[in-house]
Each structure stands twice: as C-alpha cells, then as structure tokens.
Amino acid sequence: MREHPLNWLSGHARQRRAAGLRRELRPRSAGEPVLDLAGNDYLGLATDPRVIEGGLAALREWGAGSTGSRLVTGSTTLHAELETELAAFCGYPGGLVFSSGYLANLGVVTALSGPGSLIVSDGANHASLIDACRLSRARVQVVAHNDVLSVDEALAARTERRAMVLTDSVGSVDGDHAALAALHQVARARGALLVVDEAHGLGVCGPGGRGLLAEAGLAGADDVVATVTLSKALGGQGGAVLGPTAVIEHLVDTARGFIFDTGLAPASVGTALAALRVLAAEPERADAVLAAAAAIAEAAGVPAPASAVVSVVLGDPEVAYAAAGDCLARGLRVGCFRPPSVPEGTSRLRLTARATLTPEELDRVRAVLAEVLPGVRGPGASIVAPVG
Template structure:
C-alpha cells in the first residue's frame, strides 16, 4: 500500500538522524521559556530585538482588535485591504527608502510571488547555492532556467551571466544567510546586475531591523540606497526582528504595481489580519528607535565569539546574531544539543536538508533580550562539554 511506504521512509529518516519533531512551548516567545514542561534558556528564535512579547506591541494589537476586528475578510484586491495595511506599506517604504512597498502574509509567500512575476520560461535565475528554501522554490516555480553559483562566488556568477542568452536575467540571494550568518556581497552583486542588465532580488529576512542605520537593513548597512537602484528589489521579513509576522517587498512604484497585478501569492490569498498590520506599524517605530537594543545585541555577539576562542567550539565567520557551530555528523549534533538541554539550555541541532550533508551544526541565535549573564551561562555549558 502506498501509505506503508511512508512508514518505511519515516524510519529511514530516523535512522539517519534526520527526523524532526515539534516542541510545544507553554510560554510566549522569549529567552526564558517552558518547553514540554521543562524550563529552558533559549538560543533558538529569530526574535533578534526581543520584540515578540514587547508590551507596547501587545497593547497595539489589543487596540487594533477593538477597532478593526480580527479578520480582513477577503484578499487585498477584493475588499480585504484595510487602512492598517495601507498605512503599514507606506511606513515600510519610507523606512527603507523606496517608492512603494507591498505587504505579504509570510516571507515564503513574498518570495514565491516576486520571482515568478518577474521572470518565466526563456529567462534565467542566478541563485546563490546557500539560498533559503523559499528562494529555491521561487526559482523553480518561475519556470526560468535555474543556475546556482557557489556561495558568494562572484567570479562564478560573472561567468554564468556572461554565458547566458536569456531574455531576462535575475540574480537571487539572501542578504544574511540563515544557517551561516554571513552577508552577501551586495555592492558587487549590484554591479554585476547593472553590467548584465539583470534584476537583483535580495531576501533580507535576517538583516531587516538588525543591520544598518536604525535597523534599515543590509543594503543600508553596506551603503546602498534603494531609491538609487531601480533594478534592486528588497524583501524584508517581519516575523523575526520585527517580532510579529509577514513580509514586504520594496522597490520602484512601477515594479510594485506590477507585483500587485501579477504576484499570485498576493492576489489569491486572504489578506492578513488588520491586527497584525497595525501591530507592525508600532513595531517599525520601535525598530527605528532601537539603537540601544542593537548595540546590546552586538555586545553579546562579541562576547560569545571571544568566549569560544581557544575551544573546540569553532564558530563560523558571522558578524550577525546567527552564530553556528559546525559539528558535521548528524548524531553528534543531536547529542550536543541534548547535552546542552540537560543543562537547561536550548540550542537547536540543524541537519540536512536545511544545511549541506556533512555540515550538521548547533545554530545559536542571540537576541537583545538575552543578558550578558545568560550568554556567559551558554559559554560555560559549551566549555563543560569539551
């Protein structure tokens, strides 16, 4: 029977140390959580500024529920585009310095909507090999030729672009790579896009709110002004540093208009709750005023990196809140995570296919909500496992 094959394949995942399981949190997102009945210090979430349970956002959500109800009732292009959605898009565009922005219910939906709206059969997508799964799926969904270049290898990308005869070209990359924590060379990618008349689409899920002046993102961090580059489309996620949910794409007025007309994941889905949109308006203000949070986060990053020098726990060269320790073997990574859990610390073991085979790792994510003492506790636990 076809369903019996599933049992065999699930058993195979378990034997390879690849079967995943959900953990149930009995507390809100935060750095001190209760998971399956156990109190743990969490280094798991992407809540980089600690805003997910911020009282000001909770109050904004409460007020929005009273004023707007809980649902939008329809897609944006029917009757579901409420005033909070419109105001949010205006705030987002102004914040990142673009002409317009379009809000999507999730980051995955934003990526799946944007790429196929820009390229199709006979065109070509040039994608970093370590791109997030949503970008990989977006490229495949577009039906354009999908060319993957080695991670951050500009010379390889240049060769692919030079050899391409596609009508339209699109360079696709994460800005901060979610499993390694390093940055894409955006200025050089933009120069290649200019040279070969290509779109440059960047997913800044892990940079928005954290990097750049006032948290305006990785392009701002690297000195790129979005308004000066019409071929650059910026995708920012709002469920990580912003502490809520959803995503947006920012660009020129005509590009955003085109996406509104052609991005299927925008057109054919019910609009997100107005509660979410109204809460995000408040979140953008907190991000803009969050220099102290970002400074504290940077202090924690440096403390962790310095504290693990001269140990067997070698971190990748990441300047961001994502601090991975490569272990290699799947079971060894699981055992290390379990040993930390026994000391009351939750660090996830990341395994293929999320990361390449042989690069299973502990993925430490830091938040401005962590204290120095909590990072020191993690350091002590890791050193005890040496």
C-alpha cells in the same frame, strides 16, 4: 491486489531514523524557565509591551482576521500604513505586505521572471528562494555561494532577454554577508535585476538596522528589489517586498501568493508597525544584537559573526541533535540544523543573539556551552562562525 498507496512512508521513516534525520514537534509552554537562543526574535520585540499593545489595538479595531484577499477585503488602512512606513524606513519607494516572508519570496521571484528569463541563484539561498525558482518556469543557474565571478559569467553567457540575480543578504544558517556591492555592479553591467532577501538583515545590519542593502548604499536603487520578513527582528508575522513603484504595482497585478491568499491578519500588521516604530526610535538595538552575538561566539569558541547568527558545525547529525538536547536539559534552547537544511556532514548548533540578553543570561550561556561543547568536539568536528 495493489498495495496501499502510503506503504512507502514507513520505509522512508526508517531510513530517516537510521540517518539521524527524523524530526518532531516540541511544543513549548508559555513562561517555561528556558533561555531561548533558537528563535529569531533578534531585537527582543516579540514580548515588548508596546508591540503587544499594537497588536491588541489592531485586534480590537479590525477583528481577528482580514476577512479576505488583499484585493477584496483584506487590505486595511493599517496595511497601507505599514507598507508606507516600512518602505520609507528601509529607503525604498514602495512596499507590499504578504502574509509571510516565504510568500513574499515566491511572489516577487515568480512575478519578475518566468519563461524566457534567467535566474542566477546563490547556492546557499533559503528554501523559499529555491522553491520560488522552481515555480518560476525560468531557466535557473545555481552558482557557488558568494561567487561573484560565476554570476558574471552566467549573465554574460545568457541568451535570455531578462535576468535576475537572487541572494540572501545574510545567510540564515552561517550568518555571513553576501557581497552585495559586487553583485550589484555585475548585475547592472549585464542588465540584470538584483533581488535580495533581507530576512536576517533587517533590524540587525546596516544603519539603525535598515538592512545590508542600506549599508551597501543600494537601498532604493531602481534595479534592486528587497524582501523582508516581519517574523524575525520585528517579532511578529508576515513579510513584504520593497522596491520601485512599478514593481509593487506589477506584484499587485500578478503575484499569485498575494492575489489568492488571505491578507495578513490585522493584529500581525499592528504588531509589525509597532515594532518598526520601536526600532526607528531605538536604533541602538541593532548594535546590541551584534554585541550579544559576539559574546555568544566567544563562549562557543568561534569568531564573532557579522550578524545575529552563531553557527557551530559538529558534522554528524546525531551528535548535533544530542548536543542540542544536552543544552536544553541545562535550560538553554539552541537550534539544531541537519540535512537537508544544511549540506551533508555539516550538522550544527545554531545560536541566535537577542538585543535584550542580560549579562546574567550571557553568563548562563557561557556556563552551559562550557559543559556541553567539550564533549562533542571530536576529531571530525569543525567549529565555524563565518565573519563578513
């Protein structure tokens, strides 16, 4: 008699538990007395009354859902308004909203590559970009993180007619910056498209929070495409692709994650549009994020980061998990990143800054970290927060 097809799960779970890698859902309650430095609400807009009202107004006008895919009934005038304003704010000719940043990455990479093309992908790219590469059916060459020379060599040696260079602008784990100007120079010289995920750049980096591509003077270039998420600095849900009009039109025709997915709910579109307008009117929020990140980094005893992300590498996954639990027990929620989210031996605490953190809240952060970190910084631990 054959064994049950799911018997292997128990052994898999035991192995993960022994390695300190089991995960669990921990639902949070509204209004709980915990200071959150684990989420990605970089500008503090998720609870801003103007943003909430934007969602409520859209909910009242359009209802709970978009009712269909964007090509059937899922596109509203509100979607078009967000796409126009988001593209203009970030400096691109056009934009296309997806129901998540993950799907935006899957959509743009698969639609602009395919068999007979090459993707040169940064080794530290987000999982959504990695999965996009796997689905693309292109030849994928992974290079070391921020290794521009290796990118150039891969492009120079290719036999494919089309090529794409793929990177995050700001690392989701370490918060470091990609060498976008150098990457673009190499890509342009080799006839390759540069595709950049600005998920952690929008709202934090660049002039008025317009992203790292804008800071590098590359926003709107005819051989550059950006993706953004609406779920981090803009405090809501969804994602978008920004780039040349021809690219946007091609995605409407070919991006499966756009064509076959229900459109982003109007309430999410309304919150994103309201948040974007707050950011445009209050560009100082981007500076406030970086100032808060610097204060958190100082409290953790690491260099000030060039983004909202402060990373404290502790090495062992169980040590990092226990340290995160100790912080939470003291009223401070921090992220705990373990393999496969990070490489083996680099489990860490990930603390994210928020523009609206008060001096009193920063004092709480200092007090908690002063109690927790000395007990976990042993001979095997390394403490880093990459700069630039």
